[in-house]
Each structure stands twice: as structure tokens, then as C-alpha cells.
Amino acid sequence: MKTFFTRTATALVFVAVMLGGILYSPFTFFLLFFLINFFALQEYFKLIRHIDPDYANISAWHKTGLLVASCALIMAFTGEHFSSSANLSLGFLGWWMTVIFLLIMPIGEILLSKDFQLKNMGYSALGLAYITLSLGLLIHLCLNYKTIQFTETATGTGPGWLIPLLLIAFIWINDTMAYIVGSLIGRTPFAPAISPKKTIEGTVGGMILAIAAAGVYGHFWGEQYLALQHWLVLAGIAAVFGTAGDLIESKLKRMAGVKDSGSIMPGHGGFMDRFDSLLLAAPFAWLYVHFFAMI
Incomplete structure (x- = not known):
């Protein structure tokens, strides 16, 4: 019975947060799936470490850089939708951050990792495609279509x-x-x-x-x-x-x-x-x- 009430309460909170984030404004829609991407990607990394323990040997630079690149890529999908008075958009900033981190992250991993393995870069790239790209396209669908x-x-x-x-x-x-x-x-x-x-x-x-x-x-x-x-x-x-x-x-x-x-x-x-x-x-x-x- 306790499990039933726990699941029910969690489900109600989950639905309320989802509906609030989706319906309140375009920015809350973006913020909702930005956070979902951040936490889901970390769960993906945890699964990969269980599947292949070698992935646990990636450098701290690799871990941090990948999360930054992922968050930047999500930002990039907003396009020109969120812009400042100086005409600097969140999407523009996101694209540049994505390019910079995806270019320098492999270099840092090669130089800083004690046990560099190319397959670990593949696992990380798969995570970006599987989670970040998917949620980014959903944000793009909301904001631009x-x-x-x-x-x-x-x-x-x-x-x-x-x-x-x-x-x-x-x-x-x-x-x-x-x-x-x-x-x-x-x-x-x-x-x-x-x-x-x-x-x-x-x-x-x-x-x-x-x-x-x-x-x-x-x-x-x-x-x-x-x-x-x-x-x-x-x-x-x-x-x-x-x-x-x-x-x-x-x-x-x-x-x-x-x-x-x-x-x-x-x-x-x-x-x-x-x-x-x-x-x-x-x-x-x-x-x-x-x-x-x-x-």
C-alpha cells in the first residue's frame, strides 16, 4: 500500500511539472527539457559504465566537457527565439559553445586521460545523439514549427x-x-x-x-x-x-x-x-x- 501511494504521489507531481513546463511559456518548455537532458545523459553514462567498466576511466575533462557540449547543443536548438537586447541569441551562443567543446574535448581527452580508448569517445557521441539530439529536436519542434x-x-x-x-x-x-x-x-x-x-x-x-x-x-x-x-x-x-x-x-x-x-x-x-x-x-x-x- 505504501508503494502504491508513493508511486501515485510521484506520478501526480511528475504530471504537474510536465504540464506546467510545457504549457506555461516557450522558455519553461526549453528549461524543462534542458533539465531532462542533463539528468538523462548522466543516467546514460552510468549505464555505459556498468556495461563497459573501461568507460569509468575517462578523464574529468571528458565528463565535464561532454555535459557542457550537451547543454550547449540543447541551447542551439532554440535558434533565434530567445535573444537579448544586444541581439545575442541563446541559439547562437549554444552553437558556438557546442562547436568549441566538441573540437577541444577529444584533444583534452587524449592528452589528459591515463588510459585513452577511442571506444569511449564513441559511447559519448552515442549519448549525444540518443538523448541530446532527440530532446533538442523536440524543443525545435515547439519553438520553430x-x-x-x-x-x-x-x-x-x-x-x-x-x-x-x-x-x-x-x-x-x-x-x-x-x-x-x-x-x-x-x-x-x-x-x-x-x-x-x-x-x-x-x-x-x-x-x-x-x-x-x-x-x-x-x-x-x-x-x-x-x-x-x-x-x-x-x-x-x-x-x-x-x-x-x-x-x-x-x-x-x-x-x-x-x-x-x-x-x-x-x-x-x-x-x-x-x-x-x-x-x-x-x-x-x-x-x-x-x-x-x-x-
């Missing part, structure tokens, strides 16, 4: 947070419905070596219901912002790539021999545990919006 392909009856642009919020909602619906359907009628294991509790019936059921929910939203409310078929595709992306993202993180945790990526959220694990689906779905959603849903 307000003009999208509207229906003939649309009267104006939608809020920047709309697609990211709905993408997260579709992922949540897919995960929840997959669990419920799998518990009721699931019989056939989907990926027993990675996630023994996932079933084909639950996975397919979750995807169908997530797309159905997108259809209902698109038909009754969403068409004033985005054509119905786009909402259906975005839900499909959330379901398919969200499920793949969940399996990828489960595989990493199995390789590392840990149950959760972290313990920041009692009863729910760490940041990677909460955002594993979004980390893979966000880049594909960005690609779809960029190439198919923009005017």
Missing part, C-alpha cells in the same frame, strides 16, 4: 507546444493501452529476451488504440490546426518508435544488469525510464513534420 499544413477551414496557427504535447500523450496512451490489453488477452511474447512481459497482442492493441485516440482528437478538435491524416501518422510514429525506444532502453538496462536507469522518481525509476519512448519517437516526429506537415 508553428506554421503547419492546415485544413481549408483553419483560421490560424496552433500553439508551438501542441505537437510535442500530443506526441507525449499518444506515447502514454500506447503504453497504457498496451499494458491493459496485454494483461487481459496477451499470450504471445513480443520480445522475451528484452522485455518478458510485453506481448504481441498488447503491443498491437496499444498501437491501434493510440491511433484511434488520435483519430478522435483530429476529427473533433485537431483539424483546426493540422489535417486529420497528420495526427494519425504522428500517433503511429509515437506508437511504433515509442515501443522501439522502450525496448532499446530495456536492452541497455539488461546489458548493464540494473532494474532502473536511476532513482530520481520514487516508484518510477529515472529520467531515461520515463522518457525512453520519447527519445526515439521525437526525431521521427520532427522529420515527418519538417518534410510532410509544413506549409
Whole structure:
């Protein structure tokens, strides 16, 4: 019973923080995912150290430089959105910091590390692509893609947070419905070596219901912002790539021999545990919006 109340309280706080950060202003949206990136990346480093103990030998310069480069890259995705009176934007500053640290970090690692190994640079680069690039594209989606392909009856642009919020909602619906359907009628294991509790019936059921929910939203409310078929595709992306993202993180945790990526959220694990689906779905959603849903 104590565990149930702990999980419930944590979930309520989590939802409140997420909604507040996403909806309050563009800057709080950026700040929310800036912090998620910072902590999720550190959890990723911890998993890699469990998988390959050699990664624990990277220099302090490597660790610090990588975190700075990651934070700078997140800033870079804001573009010209946040600018000072001197016309110095957060995005411009972020791009220059990213370039500088990504250029000098390998040099410092080679010179300062007692046991330099090229594979450790690869692990770090993978972390930037897997976590920082994904969340940066989500921020870019919010701040820069307000003009999208509207229906003939649309009267104006939608809020920047709309697609990211709905993408997260579709992922949540897919995960929840997959669990419920799998518990009721699931019989056939989907990926027993990675996630023994996932079933084909639950996975397919979750995807169908997530797309159905997108259809209902698109038909009754969403068409004033985005054509119905786009909402259906975005839900499909959330379901398919969200499920793949969940399996990828489960595989990493199995390789590392840990149950959760972290313990920041009692009863729910760490940041990677909460955002594993979004980390893979966000880049594909960005690609779809960029190439198919923009005017």
C-alpha cells in the first residue's frame, strides 16, 4: 500500500511539472527539457559504465566537457527565439559553445586521460545523439514549427507546444493501452529476451488504440490546426518508435544488469525510464513534420 501511494504521489507531481513546463511559456518548455537532458545523459553514462567498466576511466575533462557540449547543443536548438537586447541569441551562443567543446574535448581527452580508448569517445557521441539530439529536436519542434499544413477551414496557427504535447500523450496512451490489453488477452511474447512481459497482442492493441485516440482528437478538435491524416501518422510514429525506444532502453538496462536507469522518481525509476519512448519517437516526429506537415 505504501508503494502504491508513493508511486501515485510521484506520478501526480511528475504530471504537474510536465504540464506546467510545457504549457506555461516557450522558455519553461526549453528549461524543462534542458533539465531532462542533463539528468538523462548522466543516467546514460552510468549505464555505459556498468556495461563497459573501461568507460569509468575517462578523464574529468571528458565528463565535464561532454555535459557542457550537451547543454550547449540543447541551447542551439532554440535558434533565434530567445535573444537579448544586444541581439545575442541563446541559439547562437549554444552553437558556438557546442562547436568549441566538441573540437577541444577529444584533444583534452587524449592528452589528459591515463588510459585513452577511442571506444569511449564513441559511447559519448552515442549519448549525444540518443538523448541530446532527440530532446533538442523536440524543443525545435515547439519553438520553430508553428506554421503547419492546415485544413481549408483553419483560421490560424496552433500553439508551438501542441505537437510535442500530443506526441507525449499518444506515447502514454500506447503504453497504457498496451499494458491493459496485454494483461487481459496477451499470450504471445513480443520480445522475451528484452522485455518478458510485453506481448504481441498488447503491443498491437496499444498501437491501434493510440491511433484511434488520435483519430478522435483530429476529427473533433485537431483539424483546426493540422489535417486529420497528420495526427494519425504522428500517433503511429509515437506508437511504433515509442515501443522501439522502450525496448532499446530495456536492452541497455539488461546489458548493464540494473532494474532502473536511476532513482530520481520514487516508484518510477529515472529520467531515461520515463522518457525512453520519447527519445526515439521525437526525431521521427520532427522529420515527418519538417518534410510532410509544413506549409
